[in-house]
Structure formats: C-alpha cells, structure tokens
Amino acid sequence: MSHGLPVYAMRLEMNQLELSEPSPPPARTAWFLRGMCAAFSVPGLILASAFIGFAGLARDAGLTLAQTVFMTGVVWALPGKVVLVGAIVAGNSLPAAAFAVALSSVRLAPMVVALAPEMRTPETRQWVLYLLSHFVAVTSWVLAMERLGRVPRPMRTTYYAGLGSALIILNMGVVAVVFLIAARLPPTLSAGLFFLTPLYFVTSLWGSARERAGQLAMILGLFLGPVFHILTPGFDLLTAGLVAGCAAFGIHLMAKQRETA
Amino acid sequence: MTFTANDSWWWPYLFILLGGWLATDFWRFLGVYLGGRLSEQSELLVLVRCIATGLVAAVIANLIVFPTGVLASTPLSLRIGAAVSGFLAYLASGKKVVVGIVAGELVLCVILLWLDAL
Numbered sequence: 001m002s003h004g005l006p007v008y009a010m011r012l013e014m015n016q017l018e019l020s021e022p023s024p025p026p027a028r029t030a031w032f033l034r035g036m037c038a039a040f041s042v043p044g045l046i047l048a049s050a051f052i053g054f055a056g057l058a059r060d061a062g063l064t065l066a067q068t069v070f071m072t073g074v075v076w077a078l079p080g081k082v083v084l085v086g087a088i089v090a091g092n093s094l095p096a097a098a099f100a101v102a103l104s105s106v107r108l109a110p111m112v113v114a115l116a117p118e119m120r121t122p123e124t125r126q127w128v129l130y131l132l133s134h135f136v137a138v139t140s141w142v143l144a145m146e147r148l149g150r151v152p153r154p155m156r157t158t159y160y161a162g163l164g165s166a167l168i169i170l171n172m173g174v175v176a177v178v179f180l181i182a183a184r185l186p187p188t189l190s191a192g193l194f195f196l197t198p199l200y201f202v203t204s205l206w207g208s209a210r211e212r213a214g215q216l217a218m219i220l221g222l223f224l225g226p227v228f229h230i231l232t233p234g235f236d237l238l239t240a241g242l243v244a245g246c247a248a249f250g251i252h253l254m255a256k257q258r259e260t261a
Numbered sequence: 262m263t264f265t266a267n268d269s270w271w272w273p274y275l276f277i278l279l280g281g282w283l284a285t286d287f288w289r290f291l292g293v294y295l296g297g298r299l300s301e302q303s304e305l306l307v308l309v310r311c312i313a314t315g316l317v318a319a320v321i322a323n324l325i326v327f328p329t330g331v332l333a334s335t336p337l338s339l340r341i342g343a344a345v346s347g348f349l350a351y352l353a354s355g356k357k358v359v360v361g362i363v364a365g366e367l368v369l370c371v372i373l374l375w376l377d378a379l
Contacts, residue, residue, distance in 0.1 A: 126293070221321075
C-alpha cells in the first residue's frame with residue numbers, strides 16, 4: 001500500500017481535469033480519426049470534383065501522372081497549382097512561374113495567422129504548427145474554422161492533422177485515378193470534366209472574397225485575363241492580376257474615403 | 262529555365278518544388294511565424310487579397326476563353342454561357358457552390374450532346 005497516496009492524488013487530479021472539461025478527452029487516435037471523417041463532407045466532395053478537373057487540366061498540359069500527384073502533395077492549394085500549370089503551358093521560365101504562384105498564394109499567410117490561435121495551447125510546439133500549416137488551403141481552412149470550436153483544445157492540432165492529411169491523400173488518389181481513366185472517357189464527359197475547374201473557381205472565388213473589393217477584383221481579373229493574354233503573352237497572369245487587384249483596391253479606398261467624408 | 266527546358270527526369274520535380282512548393286509554403290510558414298502580429302483587417306492585406314483574387318480570376322478566364330484539349334473544339338459562346346449560368350445559379354441558390362457547378366455542367370453537357378459537336 002506504499003503507492004496508495006500518490007495514486008489517490010493522481011485520481012483526484014484527473015477528477016479535477018474531468019470537471020473542468022465538459023467531456024473527458026478520448027484518445028488522440030479517436031480525434032485524429034474524427035478529423036479524417038470531416039474530409040468526407042459536402043465541402044470535401046466539392047473539392048474532390050475540383051481535383052478531378054485539375055487532373056484533366058494537368059494531363060492536358062503534358063504533365064505525367066507522377067508529376068501531377070507530386071504537385072498535388074507539395075503545393076496542395078488549388079489556385080497555386082492551376083496558376084503553376086498555366087505558367088507551364090504558357091512556357092514561362094521558373095522565376096516567372098514561381099512569382100505568379102507566390103502572388104496567387106499570398107492569402108495563405110493571413111489564413112494561417114487566423115487559424116493558428118484556434119489550435120494553439122501553451123504546450124503546442126512550434127514545429128507542429130509549421131507542419132500543420134502545409135495543410136492550409138481554402139477547404140480545410142473553412143472546415144477547421146467551422147468545426148474546431150467543438151473539439152477540446154488539446155486535441156485540435158490532432159484533429160486538424162487528421163482532416164488535412166485525409167484531404168491531401170484522398171485527392172492525390174483522385175488525381176491518380178482520373179489520370180488513368182481520362183483517355184478512355186467519351187469526349188462530352190471529358191469536356192465536362194475539364195470544365196469543373198473554371199466552374200469551381202467562378203463560384204468559390206466569389207464566396208471567399210471577404211470584401212466588395214475582392215469581388216470587383218474577380219470581375220476585373222476575368223475580363224483582363226484574356227485581354228492581357230493577347231496584349232502581353234507570357235506575363236498575362238501577372239499583369240492582369242496586378243492591374244485588376246490594384247484597380248479594385250483603389251476603388252475600395254475611394255469608396256472608404258467617401259464614407260468617412 | 263522553362264518546364265521543358267531540361268531533359269533530366271528530376272528537372273520537372275525541381276521546377277514544381279521551387280515554383281510550386283516554395284512559392285506556397287513560404288506564405289504558410291510566414292503565417293505561423295507572424296502569429297498574431299498580422300491583422301486580418303489591415304489595408305495591406307486587402308490589397309494583397311485583391312491581387313491574388315484578380316490573378317486567379319485571370320487564370321480561370323483564360324481556361325474558359327483559350328482552353329486546350331477537348332474544350333478547344335467547343336464553341337466559345339457555349340463555354341461563356343455555361344460559366345455564366347453556373348455563376349447565376351450559384352447566386353440564386355444562396356451561394357451554394359454545388360448548385361453552381363451542377364447547373365454549369367448541365368448547360369455545357371446537354372447542349373454539347375444536343376449539338377453533337379464532339
């Protein structure tokens with residue numbers, strides 16, 4: 001009975017922990033699996049359809065199956081990948097392609113800034129956050145911001161690891177399967193398949209724009225893309241993005257000044 | 262230094278790593294590093310989001326107007342019409358992305374089958 005006292009003390013501590021948490025936290029694995037399950041939801045399904053389109057796009061651009069699956073894993077965010085494939089098709093050099101991809105992905109930084117405090121506890125190690133940040137893209141971010149509130153704080157990094165890794169692996173699989181069967185599809189079906197990417201972005205881009213300026217930038221970008229494709233081939237994405245973004249921002253500033261005046 | 266400039270097997274992967282991975286994870290890591298020091302509402306971020314949105318919109322418009330592969334042999338007016346119907350269905354349904362995608366696909370595929378163009 002020499003261990004009686006410490007064991008009792010430990011029980012007491014655990015009881016106190018249970019009192020402070022509304023539900024006793026189950027094993028880490030269970031939360032990881034719950035995170036993975038969140039990938040099989042309507043937003044996850046929509047994302048998979050966008051990756052079906054992306055696989056068709058990449059295959060058409062002359063990329064191999066291995067290159068496309070590799071790109072899916074290492075870049076992950078769909079806008080960055082679509083821009084990268086666009087730059088490859090246009091024959092852009094590596095610095096120009098990287099610059100265009102970087103410009104299209106800046107918004108990942110504020111998304112991570114917003115998400116990290118939701119998951120962080122005083123015990124969270126910094127490298128865990130760096131690792132998890134790779135999973136950040138529109139869909140996993142929206143799902144996490146929506147569901148992390150219902151996850152006990154110490155389990156949130158585990159939950160997001162499950163969600164993020166399930167989404168990436170699932171869509172790497174989707175890309176590989178589409179790559180293998182694309183050649184055997186009837187032409188109308190593959191036309192529909194290629195059209196998934198534009199449709200996904202035309203709708204989700206509007207929804208993810210947080211301010212009116214973003215929606216204006218989208219409309220301007222849609223018109224200026226083809227215009228600059230003819231005027232400045234090779235730099236069309238950069239010029240269209242910069243002109244559309246700066247013009248929308250300028251109008252946003254003018255509207256704001258009128259409000260305060 | 263284009264994607265096809267070098268015949269080595271590793272060159273495309275290096276291109277994807279530097280042009281894709283580095284260009285995206287740089288921002289994610291910066292986000293972790295900056296932590297709470299960056300305000301979501303700051304005007305600089307509004308500008309940055311506008312440029313990013315404009316750039317992706319330009320890519321999408323080029324996919325619709327100057328497509329490659331099977332889509333290239335479909336009429337331009339049909340592609341624009343299908344995209345616009347998808348977008349309008351998305352707005353009408355209270356911003357449901359699924360509705361927008363299904364509506365746009367239906368318009369494209371049904372008219373393609375009807376025209377028997379492919």
